[in-house]
Amino acid sequence: MADFKTALEALAKGNLDVEVLAGQLTSLLDKTPQYANRMLSQLDEMYDQKSINDQDYAKLKSQINQYRRAHASETEAGAEASADSTVFAQEDNVQEPVAPTAGVDDATQVLEGGPQANDTPEVSGFDVTGASDMSGIDVDLSALHDPSITTGTGPAETAWSDPSTQAPQSETTLGPGSIIKQRFKLISVLGIGGMGKVYKGLDLLKEEARDKKPYCAIKLLNEDFKDHPEAFISLQRESSRQQKLAHPNIATIYDFDRIAGPGTPVYITMELMEGMELKDFIKKTVKKQGGLPFDEAFPMIKQLVDALAYAHDKRLVHSDLKPGNAFLCNDGTVKILDFGIARAVKNPVTGETEKTLFDPGQLGALTPAYASYEMLEGEEPDTRDDTYALGCMCYELLTGKHPFNKLPANKAKENNLKPPMVKGLRKKQNCALQRAIAFERKDRSPTVEHFLAEFEDRYIWYKSPLTIAAILVVAIGLGGT
Numbered sequence: 001m002a003d004f005k006t007a008l009e010a011l012a013k014g015n016l017d018v019e020v021l022a023g024q025l026t027s028l029l030d031k032t033p034q035y036a037n038r039m040l041s042q043l044d045e046m047y048d049q050k051s052i053n054d055q056d057y058a059k060l061k062s063q064i065n066q067y068r069r070a071h072a073s074e075t076e077a078g079a080e081a082s083a084d085s086t087v088f089a090q091e092d093n094v095q096e097p098v099a100p101t102a103g104v105d106d107a108t109q110v111l112e113g114g115p116q117a118n119d120t121p122e123v124s125g126f127d128v129t130g131a132s133d134m135s136g137i138d139v140d141l142s143a144l145h146d147p148s149i150t151t152g153t154g155p156a157e158t159a160w161s162d163p164s165t166q167a168p169q170s171e172t173t174l175g176p177g178s179i180i181k182q183r184f185k186l187i188s189v190l191g192i193g194g195m196g197k198v199y200k201g202l203d204l205l206k207e208e209a210r211d212k213k214p215y216c217a218i219k220l221l222n223e224d225f226k227d228h229p230e231a232f233i234s235l236q237r238e239s240s241r242q243q244k245l246a247h248p249n250i251a252t253i254y255d256f257d258r259i260a261g262p263g264t265p266v267y268i269t270m271e272l273m274e275g276m277e278l279k280d281f282i283k284k285t286v287k288k289q290g291g292l293p294f295d296e297a298f299p300m301i302k303q304l305v306d307a308l309a310y311a312h313d314k315r316l317v318h319s320d321l322k323p324g325n326a327f328l329c330n331d332g333t334v335k336i337l338d339f340g341i342a343r344a345v346k347n348p349v350t351g352e353t354e355k356t357l358f359d360p361g362q363l364g365a366l367t368p369a370y371a372s373y374e375m376l377e378g379e380e381p382d383t384r385d386d387t388y389a390l391g392c393m394c395y396e397l398l399t400g401k402h403p404f405n406k407l408p409a410n411k412a413k414e415n416n417l418k419p420p421m422v423k424g425l426r427k428k429q430n431c432a433l434q435r436a437i438a439f440e441r442k443d444r445s446p447t448v449e450h451f452l453a454e455f456e457d458r459y460i461w462y463k464s465p466l467t468i469a470a471i472l473v474v475a476i477g478l479g480g481t
Contacts, residue, residue: 043061176199185201292398384444
């Protein structure tokens with residue numbers, strides 16, 4: 001008795017003819033169409049391991065895809081589909097048993113189940129001559145747990161096990177080389193944070209289409225979502241909102257999904273950026289210099305403000321702005337990451353002020369060192385919360401130090417702390433910086449644009465009533481002459 005993967009292994013070793021397997025495949029799909037996607041996954045896995053040649057792979061994949069298209073209502077139902085998972089179209093270009101285009105890696109693999117712990121393949125259970133009547137072969141996708149499906153009347157009483165019984169892989173078993181949703185291939189680890197690991201990924205669909213930019217960043221979130229389904233719902237909502245943000249200083253979110261069905265790890269795909277987190281830039285460069293000159297820091301600050309102003313205009317508050325959520329690209333572009341997403345995430349590490357903390361009961365996240373006093377008190381989010389975090393980041397860029405030495409705002413307020421003035425700044429600029437990090441919302445700059453104007457020491461003439469009145473007087477006078 002052999003399962004489907006064992007049959008594929010027999011094909012790879014030359015012990016089974018592809019035409020025979022194709023005939024058995026038709027019988028299998030007719031009996032249990034709901035497992036078409038799972039079988040496609042196993043086929044892709046074998047091909048990705050270079051165990052099956054191009055011609056056999058293309059033939060079998062074309063057969064499964066054609067069946068899926070003709071019986072979509074059956075093949076996309078059941079265990080393979082879920083309300084919170086994205087169904088990707090399979091490679092429609094594979095229609096004939098021909099080798100894929102050279103140089104295009106359309107090999108795909110889903111990590112919905114690892115290899116089964118089977119014994120040595122029982123290739124003797126298959127008729128390798130191709131002379132048998134394939135319609136007489138019984139195929140069992142229930143892993144022999146449902147004897148009513150298997151009658152055992154085939155030429156060799158052949159039965160195939162149900163791929164759905166294979167346990168889905170967890171976050172810890174994913175890594176470079178793994179493929180998610182038969183589309184995204186993990187290439188290498190870019191970083192590890194409170195939300196999980198970030199990988200450089202290859203979008204196989206874009207690569208097949210010969211897109212000039214087939215790479216992306218893939219954030220594989222940690223296991224907390226399995227224990228807190230509310231967090232998944234909140235994250236999905238916030239991710240959808242961020243997908244609508246289109247700004248050069250905000251990292252673009254492409255997709256949000258689970259790697260398989262309910263209970264499997266969650267991942268987010270976003271634009272791939274080359275450079276370093278602002279946190280690392282401050283640590284490696286700014287601190288060593290004792291802070292950046294205003295002319296060097298201001299372009300970065302302005303880009304942060306531009307991104308926040310754009311988001312605030314759409315009534316979206318970041319709520320966890322910090323150097324670790326800003327990225328400095330090699331070309332000097334600064335991009336903010338994780339708008340609202342961090343609020344749905346729990347970090348198991350507690351007690352560290354630079355780590356994102358999550359209260360699963362409140363679905364809120366914050367980083368104590370950059371959280372406003374009101375956030376720490378549990379008040380509703382406000383755009384001026386981001387202003388406080390922005391002020392702390394500006395202070396770090398200019399001095400290399402956090403204004404309150406990473407002490408949370410509530411503790412700093414209790415101790416009546418006030419950071420020293422920044423050397424090299426004019427009085428108005430220092431006042432603007434002090435106002436941004438005020439403990440009370442009412443004392444902070446009303447908007448990030450207002451902060452920037454004061455911080456740049458720029459006179460906003462069109463907002464001054466006296467200036468406007470003077471201009472009107474002059475205009476009237478000129479009009480009367």
